[in-house]
Amino acid sequence: VSLRHLGEFSFIERIAKRVSVRDSVPIGIGDDAAATIPQVGSVSLTSTDMLVEGVHFDLSYVDPWSLGYKSLAVNLSDIAAMGGTPRYFLLSLAIPPALSIPFLDAFMDGMMALAGTYDVPLVGGDTCASKVGLVIAVTVVGEQQLARVVKRKGALVGDSVLVTGALGGSALGLALLQRGEEGDSTKRHLQPAPRVEAGHLLAESGLVNAMIDVSDGLLADLGHILRQSGVGASLRLADIPLPSQFWQQVSKIGLSDPYRLPLAGGEDYELLFTVSPQNRDAIVEILTTIDVPVSVIGEITETGLVVSAPDGTPYPITVTGFDHFAADPEDY
Amino acid sequence: VSLRHLGEFSFIERIAKRVSVRDSVPIGIGDDAAATIPQVGSVSLTSTDMLVEGVHFDLSYVDPWSLGYKSLAVNLSDIAAMGGTPRYFLLSLAIPPALSIPFLDAFMDGMMALAGTYDVPLVGGDTCASKVGLVIAVTVVGEQQLARVVKRKGALVGDSVLVTGALGGSALGLALLQRGEEGDSTKRHLQPAPRVEAGHLLAESGLVNAMIDVSDGLLADLGHILRQSGVGASLRLADIPLPSQFWQQVSKIGLSDPYRLPLAGGEDYELLFTVSPQNRDAIVEILTTIDVPVSVIGEITETGLVVSAPDGTPYPITVTGFDHFAADPEDY
Numbered sequence: 001v002s003l004r005h006l007g008e009f010s011f012i013e014r015i016a017k018r019v020s021v022r023d024s025v026p027i028g029i030g031d032d033a034a035a036t037i038p039q040v041g042s043v044s045l046t047s048t049d050m051l052v053e054g055v056h057f058d059l060s061y062v063d064p065w066s067l068g069y070k071s072l073a074v075n076l077s078d079i080a081a082m083g084g085t086p087r088y089f090l091l092s093l094a095i096p097p098a099l100s101i102p103f104l105d106a107f108m109d110g111m112m113a114l115a116g117t118y119d120v121p122l123v124g125g126d127t128c129a130s131k132v133g134l135v136i137a138v139t140v141v142g143e144q145q146l147a148r149v150v151k152r153k154g155a156l157v158g159d160s161v162l163v164t165g166a167l168g169g170s171a172l173g174l175a176l177l178q179r180g181e182e183g184d185s186t187k188r189h190l191q192p193a194p195r196v197e198a199g200h201l202l203a204e205s206g207l208v209n210a211m212i213d214v215s216d217g218l219l220a221d222l223g224h225i226l227r228q229s230g231v232g233a234s235l236r237l238a239d240i241p242l243p244s245q246f247w248q249q250v251s252k253i254g255l256s257d258p259y260r261l262p263l264a265g266g267e268d269y270e271l272l273f274t275v276s277p278q279n280r281d282a283i284v285e286i287l288t289t290i291d292v293p294v295s296v297i298g299e300i301t302e303t304g305l306v307v308s309a310p311d312g313t314p315y316p317i318t319v320t321g322f323d324h325f326a327a328d329p330e331d332y
Numbered sequence: 333v334s335l336r337h338l339g340e341f342s343f344i345e346r347i348a349k350r351v352s353v354r355d356s357v358p359i360g361i362g363d364d365a366a367a368t369i370p371q372v373g374s375v376s377l378t379s380t381d382m383l384v385e386g387v388h389f390d391l392s393y394v395d396p397w398s399l400g401y402k403s404l405a406v407n408l409s410d411i412a413a414m415g416g417t418p419r420y421f422l423l424s425l426a427i428p429p430a431l432s433i434p435f436l437d438a439f440m441d442g443m444m445a446l447a448g449t450y451d452v453p454l455v456g457g458d459t460c461a462s463k464v465g466l467v468i469a470v471t472v473v474g475e476q477q478l479a480r481v482v483k484r485k486g487a488l489v490g491d492s493v494l495v496t497g498a499l500g501g502s503a504l505g506l507a508l509l510q511r512g513e514e515g516d517s518t519k520r521h522l523q524p525a526p527r528v529e530a531g532h533l534l535a536e537s538g539l540v541n542a543m544i545d546v547s548d549g550l551l552a553d554l555g556h557i558l559r560q561s562g563v564g565a566s567l568r569l570a571d572i573p574l575p576s577q578f579w580q581q582v583s584k585i586g587l588s589d590p591y592r593l594p595l596a597g598g599e600d601y602e603l604l605f606t607v608s609p610q611n612r613d614a615i616v617e618i619l620t621t622i623d624v625p626v627s628v629i630g631e632i633t634e635t636g637l638v639v640s641a642p643d644g645t646p647y648p649i650t651v652t653g654f655d656h657f658a659a660d661p662e663d664y
Contacts, residue, residue, distance in 0.1 A: 139378070
C-alpha cells in the first residue's frame, strides 16, 4: 500500500488519530491553522529545520524510525539551546508517491515516541507529493520567561567554555554507517538525544551567559557565540569529551586527523555554553542531578580562536564546520 | 554569483539585514530560535505550508518575485481563514547550489513586499542545500481571541454559503501560463492576494459559523466544512463568481467543462464561509467597507452535496479538487 492508494486526506486523518486532545491546544490538526494557548509571562520560542533526502539523510542507511525521531530531535535541541520548554510542533512532509505506508508509519512512530518523551503534541502541518525525494520540515514552539532565555550573544572574557556529553560521535557514526559498519556511535548519529532538561535547568539557573547547540560542529557553533558576543576563545583539544570507544572505532575508518570529528563533525546536539569560572561548580552540580556529563573545554578570550593540541602546541584550524553551500566541502 | 560562492551564513546575514527590529520580537534571525511576545488574551494561530519545485511550481513560467510573494501568501491565507491577524513568519529554503543570487534576491523581494503589506516580520528559519530542486517551507503565526476564531466546524443547516472575490482564476491563469499565454488571470495564479482584512473582519463580526480558504478547490474545501460540521450543501453554479473575462480566456484553452476551474481548480485563496441567512446582509455590508466582493453561492443542507447547473439540472460532480497523492489526478 502506498500513499497513492491511501490518499492525502486519509494520511492526514491517520496522523491525527495518533494525537491526544489537550486543553492547551483548543484547535489541533485538521483546520486551516492550529490554535494554542500561550503561557502568560513567557515568550514563544520558535525554531524550524528542514531535512532533505540526499543532503541530510540517505535512505540506504537511515531507518525510517530513526529519521522520524531525529527530525524532531534537531528542533527540540534548538529550543533546549535557548533554555526553553518545548510545547508543540508542526510537521510538513513532501513525500515521493511510491514511498510505502509501513515506511511512513515507522517514521511517525519514531517521531511520536520522542514527542511523547517530552509531552510535545503535533498540532498541524502540511503534506504534499514530491517528485524529488523526501523532504521533512519541522517547526517546534517552546516557551520560557524572556529574562531566562539564553542567547548566543553574552559570552564574557574570562568565561569558561563548557559542553555537555561527548562530541564527534555523530560524525563517527555516520562514517561507520557509510561503510556498512556498526558501532556505539551509529546510534548517536541516528537518534541524537536533545538536551531538553539540561537546557531548561541551565536557563533556570540564571548562570549561563551564552549557549548554542552543536549542530554544525564545535568550531562553527562556538564561532557563532564568539561573533555575536564580540569575543574570542581558547580551547584545549585534550579536554574535549569524546564518546566511549572513540579511538577503537576511529581506527576502523582510517582518518588522517580524528580530531576533525569532534571539531567539525556536527550533529552531536550537545549544549555548548559559557559561564563565569566562579559558577562552574554550581553548573556541574546542577547537571549531575540529571546525570548529564559536562566538560570544561576552554576559556573566552578577547579575540581570535586558538586550539591547543594535547602536546601543548597550537592545533592548526583548517576546518570550521558545515556550510551547506561551501565551494569545497570538507570530506572526512 | 551563486550561493556556492556567497556561503550559507552570508546568505542568512543578507536576509537578516532586510528585517527591521521591533519590540514584539526580542530575538529574531540569528539565534537557535526566535523569541516573540504573545498578546495576552489571544491564542497563537500557527500554519505551515511547503512548496516543492515540480509539484507546486515550475520555474519555467513562475518568476522568482511571484514565487516569494505566493509562498507567504498561501500561509497568510490560512491565518485569514481562521480570522486571525498574522504576526510573524519563518522561512526554510532548500536551495539548489547553482541557483543565482539575483533569483534569490527577487524571491526575497516578493516575499518581503507582501510581509511589509501586513507588517509581518521574518523572525527565523533554516537554509540548506538541495540536490533535488527548490523547496520552500513557510510557517506563519497569527493571533486572535479564542472566542473569535472561526473553525471549519460549525456550519448549520439553513446557513447561506458565501465566498469572497472570484473562483477559477488561478487555475485558468496556470493553464494560460503553461501554454505560454498571458491574461488577467495569470496574476491571480502568480500573486494571489490573501484575504487578511476580510478574514479578520468576518471573525470580529461574530456572525460566521464556519470558514476555510479555497486552496484545494471549492468542492474539496467546502467538503472539509461539510465533513467537520456533519452537514451537506446545495450550490448553484450560476451564482459562483467568475473572474472578469473568464469566458473569453477560457475559449483560448479549449476546455470541455470550464466549470471545473472554479469547482476544482484551487489556489484562489478566497474565503469560503457560512452564515445564518438573517446575518447575510450585515456580512455583505462589512465586506463592502473594504471593497471585497462577496457572493451567496448556496445553502447548507442536512446531508450530501448537490450542485445545480445554470439550467436547473443537477451538475454531475466528477471532480472533488486536488489530492496530492490521487491515483488518477485530474487533468484540466
